[in-house]
Amino acid sequence: MPAHQSDKSPRPGPAVDYDRAARCLDAARDIAEDCAIVADELSHKMCMVSSVSVADQLARFTDLARLAEEGISALVVAQSSEGKPLAVLAPVLGRTEDRVRKKYPPGKVDTALSHRRRPERALMAAQPPEEATVAKKTLNRLRTPIQRQACALSRMQAEAGVQQRTLAAKMHVDPSLVSRYLSGERQASWGQAKTVADICGRDAHLIKPLWDTATGVLPPAEHAAEALRAYLRALRYADGAPSQESILASTHHSITSAELAQAFHGPGTPAWTVVRHVTMALFGLTDTAHQxxxxxxxTGRPSGLSAEAFG
Structure with a gap:
């Protein structure tokens, strides 16, 4: 008799979708940052046991659990979307490979991640709500690219000893307009910003990264690493060119001098935590650096995920 043949066809391999994998990896990194925000708030609340209810504390733990589940789903789908087997992740999750596949359908997870809302860091509890809101808005406004650009232009003017009226005359504009450029009240065109630099005898490329970010101009992916380094160098210039020791002190020595040097000059791109510390120390917005x-x-296909990424 002929040997019995199974009617079951082999399970097809996971569909490769590198764009989805990249989206999920980005979401996982965002979720990791969100976990830090919620954990920080939870730690603060746990130190105020007498004034914070158990229900409020429990709500933060619940938020962390939800974020953890979102992060797991993002990493699982990133793995499968790269065409990598889920078998290496199943033991970490305590489930069979088939159960992992069914629990995290790529399309559903991708859609859910695209609609997730990120938590906001709580304002300083010591301040009245209205004062904290004003303080936060003022601080963020001073960190914006247009304000950093204004600081850089003002530094160029001060170093060159050129009066605003002189700048205005050479630019053929009203002095009040120059004043608004230098205060950050108005965004200068690149031609105008470059003219200020030229009149002051300074290199316009020092401020080009700030102008690019202020106007929403992003570099091609293949030039992003150098653009990031140039942006950090521009922040440093706008902040008065603080010394390496001063920057490290501003980060509370959370990074090393080698990491700081890499952030400014390469090679490659340092870890996001390094970039974040440097950006904050130089009074920039982390959202801009994160972009x-x-x-x-x-710049290439997403890298694979190992089981160690889960724990």
């Missing part, structure tokens, strides 16, 4: 960091990850 550039993300671009550096898209």
């Amino acid at each position: 550039l960091c993300r671009l550096t990850r898209h």
Whole structure:
């Protein structure tokens, strides 16, 4: 008799979708940052046991659990979307490979991640709500690229000893307009910003990264690493060119001098935590730096995930 043949066809391999994998990896990194925010708030609340209810504390733990599940789903789908087997992840999750596949359908997870809302860091509890809101808005406004650009232009003017009226005359504009450029009240065109630099005898490329970010201009992915380094160098210039020791002190020595040097000059791109510390120390917005960091990850196909990524 002929040998019995199974009617079951072999299970097809996972569909490769590198764009989805990249989206999920970005989401996982965002979720990791969100976990830090919620954990920080939870730690603060746990130190205020007398004034914070158990229900409120429990709510933060619940938020962390939800974020952890979102992070797991993002990493699982990133793995499968790269065409990598889920078998290496199943033991970490305590499930069979088939159960992992069914629990995290790529399309559903991808859609859910695209609609997730990120938590906001709580304002300083010591301040009244209205004062904390004003303080936060003022601080963020001073960190914006247009304000950093204004600081850089003002530094160029001060170093050159050129009066605003002189700048205005050579630019053929009203002095009040120059004043608004230098205060950050108005965004200068690149031609105008470059003219200020030229009149002051300074290199316009020092401020070009700030102008690019202020106007929403992003570099091609293949040039993102150098653009990120140039942006950090521009922040340093706008902040008065603080010394390496001063920057390290501002980060509370959370990074090393070698990591700081890499952030400014390469080679490659340092870890996001390094970029974040440097950006904050130089009074920039981390969201802007994060955009550039993300671009550096898209210069090629996403890297594979190992089981160690889960724990």
